Amino acid sequence: MNPELALPILIPLISGAMSVALWRSVRYQRILAVLATALLLAASVWLLRSTMEQGFLVMEMGSWPAPFSIVFVSDILSAIMIVLTGIIGLAIAIYSLASTPRGHEKFGYYPLMHLLLAGVAGSFLTGDIFNLFVWFEVMLLASFALLTLGGERAQMEGAIKYVTLNLFSSAIFLSAVGLLYGTVGTLNMADIAQKVATLEDPSMVTVVSMMFMVSFGIKAAAFPLFFWLPASYHTPQVAVSALFAGLLTKVGVYALYRVFTLIFTQDVEYTHTILLWAATLTMLTGVLGAAAQFEFRRILSFHIVSQIGYMILGLALFTPLAIIGGVFYIMHHIIVKTNLFLVSGIVYRLLGSYELKDLGGVYKERPVLALLFLIPALSLAGIPPLSGFFAKFVVIRAGLEAEAYVVTAIALLVGLLTLYSMIKIWAEVFWKKTPEHVKSLSLLKGDMKKSHMWAYYVPVVGLAACTLYIGLNGQPIYELAEMAADQLMNPELYIEAVLGGAQQ
Amino acid sequence: MESLMAYVVGILFAAAIYMMLRRSIVKLVIGLIMLSNAANLLIFVVSGMTRGAPPLIPEGADAPLGAVADPLPQALILTAIVIAFGVLAFAVVLIRRAYEVVGTDDLDQMKDTDT
Numbered sequence: 001m002n003p004e005l006a007l008p009i010l011i012p013l014i015s016g017a018m019s020v021a022l023w024r025s026v027r028y029q030r031i032l033a034v035l036a037t038a039l040l041l042a043a044s045v046w047l048l049r050s051t052m053e054q055g056f057l058v059m060e061m062g063s064w065p066a067p068f069s070i071v072f073v074s075d076i077l078s079a080i081m082i083v084l085t086g087i088i089g090l091a092i093a094i095y096s097l098a099s100t101p102r103g104h105e106k107f108g109y110y111p112l113m114h115l116l117l118a119g120v121a122g123s124f125l126t127g128d129i130f131n132l133f134v135w136f137e138v139m140l141l142a143s144f145a146l147l148t149l150g151g152e153r154a155q156m157e158g159a160i161k162y163v164t165l166n167l168f169s170s171a172i173f174l175s176a177v178g179l180l181y182g183t184v185g186t187l188n189m190a191d192i193a194q195k196v197a198t199l200e201d202p203s204m205v206t207v208v209s210m211m212f213m214v215s216f217g218i219k220a221a222a223f224p225l226f227f228w229l230p231a232s233y234h235t236p237q238v239a240v241s242a243l244f245a246g247l248l249t250k251v252g253v254y255a256l257y258r259v260f261t262l263i264f265t266q267d268v269e270y271t272h273t274i275l276l277w278a279a280t281l282t283m284l285t286g287v288l289g290a291a292a293q294f295e296f297r298r299i300l301s302f303h304i305v306s307q308i309g310y311m312i313l314g315l316a317l318f319t320p321l322a323i324i325g326g327v328f329y330i331m332h333h334i335i336v337k338t339n340l341f342l343v344s345g346i347v348y349r350l351l352g353s354y355e356l357k358d359l360g361g362v363y364k365e366r367p368v369l370a371l372l373f374l375i376p377a378l379s380l381a382g383i384p385p386l387s388g389f390f391a392k393f394v395v396i397r398a399g400l401e402a403e404a405y406v407v408t409a410i411a412l413l414v415g416l417l418t419l420y421s422m423i424k425i426w427a428e429v430f431w432k433k434t435p436e437h438v439k440s441l442s443l444l445k446g447d448m449k450k451s452h453m454w455a456y457y458v459p460v461v462g463l464a465a466c467t468l469y470i471g472l473n474g475q476p477i478y479e480l481a482e483m484a485a486d487q488l489m490n491p492e493l494y495i496e497a498v499l500g501g502a503q504q
Numbered sequence: 505m506e507s508l509m510a511y512v513v514g515i516l517f518a519a520a521i522y523m524m525l526r527r528s529i530v531k532l533v534i535g536l537i538m539l540s541n542a543a544n545l546l547i548f549v550v551s552g553m554t555r556g557a558p559p560l561i562p563e564g565a566d567a568p569l570g571a572v573a574d575p576l577p578q579a580l581i582l583t584a585i586v587i588a589f590g591v592l593a594f595a596v597v598l599i600r601r602a603y604e605v606v607g608t609d610d611l612d613q614m615k616d617t618d619t
Contacts (some may be wrong), residue, residue, distance in 0.1 A: 182550030
């Protein structure tokens with residue numbers, strides 16, 4: 001038995017249930033939220049360590065042998081994603097202490113946050129395609145409720161689009177699972193991979209793989225199915241935005257990585273070419289969308305879309321180096337993007353707006369905050385020596401080696417436009433003078449201690465430190481991504497680990 | 505029988521998408537309900553429709569005697585129905601709340617957050 005494999009799912013589930021039991025006491029819910037996410041982070045690091053030692057961890061539910069039972073599998077990629085979930089969970093829990101309005105806390109903010117983390121962790125660890133669907137729904141339902149908590153007009157309008165497209169994607173996913181089951185007669189991913197490889201006529205599998213691509217593409221916000229994201233991510237309160245920005249779309253990306261390296265490799269020429277162009281257009285439309293925006297969180301939302309393109313590009317090029325780049329990019333992106341949203345929340349706290357025209361003068365009054373924005377912003381744009389530089393460097397190098405010159409050129413151009421967007425935010429929010437019509441400068445200039453500012457700054461500083469660590473210490477992180485990519489490029493290892501029957 | 509069911513599934517999908525493309529949010533939710541039903545029915549059809557023979561193993565035997573119906577699709581559909589029930593209940597509450605807050609049920613009027 002490997003308890004560390006179950007802990008990342010059990011900890012948030014149990015603490016979510018306990019938060020419901022503590023419904024009346026917001027204070028205990030807050031303490032529990034921080035403790036539980038810290039525990040989740042510790043458990044995830046344990047999981048990563050033992051996965052690195054053993055290669056794969058497999059757990060069979062009810063001790064039924066593998067293709068008959070639901071399995072939980074952890075390979076290096078899953079373990080990395082779980083560690084990132086832990087980091088983001090802890091950062092958001094601390095940040096929520098200060099940023100979440102009292103009314104939201106009373107109406108189940110913390111239980112929903114735990115449930116969301118449980119859904120995300122479950123999606124990363126499951127080795128069963130139908131079980132993946134179930135975890136997706138757990139995650140989605142929690143995210144629906146978090147998105148609408150507060151019930152403002154913009155939230156309602158955003159939520160309708162978010163809910164509709166995500167349910168549509170779930171329906172396609174479910175249909176695809178059904179068709180796949182009808183074709184190969186199994187739901188265990190390793191078993192599916194094994195059986196798909198022996199099929200005489202793989203044309204049906206290609207059709208099903210396209211359905212998976214559309215479904216996960218919607219969840220990952222890939223072109224042309226990303227419109228729900230910029231319509232909804234800027235509407236909830238900022239801790240929720242940051243949590244979604246860090247984790248939710250990446251679950252879609254992870255699912256794409258999982259199925260398109262393990263199961264659907266029978267027609268790489270066809271499927272991965274489509275992925276390649278989807279990735280390119282995702283990058284381009286995302287960054288152009290961002291260039292046209294003048295609201296802090298909307299700009300960042302469009303950049304999520306654009307960055308998703310890089311991650312899918314890593315998968316689409318489908319060379320070992322490209323997969324390394326993609327995995328590296330995911331690690332870098334989750335931390336940086338969450339951090340940018342958290343910074344936008346601090347600016348909102350100080351000046352009461354997200355509109356760039358109502359912001360300004362932050363650099364003069366709060367140079368530390370400006371620096372804390374600059375680290376993730378420049379990292380996102382790919383300036384050395386920050387994490388984004390190495391992530392982009394590996395992906396682009398892989399693109400050149402695969403001789404996909406057009407795509408690589410676009411990726412470079414998108415990097416430049418990202419820098420443009422970040423400079424736009426920098427100039428408008430931090431450098432220009434505070435606009436005359438902004439009256440509420442008291443917080444900007446006033447005393448910080450009154451308003452729990454430490455809870456705002458601790459996660460931002462922590463995540464900025466992670467960015468710097470990845471940037472300055474690229475080699476071990478690269479090696480980790482290399483191990484993950486090595487496993488992804490050799491799916492027979494995964495199949496062997498799950499179906500080999502060596503585990504108990 | 506299977507081809508008939510295939511047509512039913514196809515019509516359900518088509519009707520669901522038609523409903524989702526309407527402007528009214530009520531019709532949108534009806535479309536979502538039909539979509540989840542269509543997906544459930546699809547699982548039922550593609551996994552093979554077997555007449556009779558429940559998947560029970562008689563006493564003393566290790567495997568069922570003769571052909572039996574596959575029990576797994578039912579479990580999948582049941583799970584999916586329960587999930588869809590929860591999610592759609594949320595969606596119904598959401599459109600009611602959206603109607604109260606926005607004051608219209610016309611999706612074309614809900615453009616504040618679009619870009």
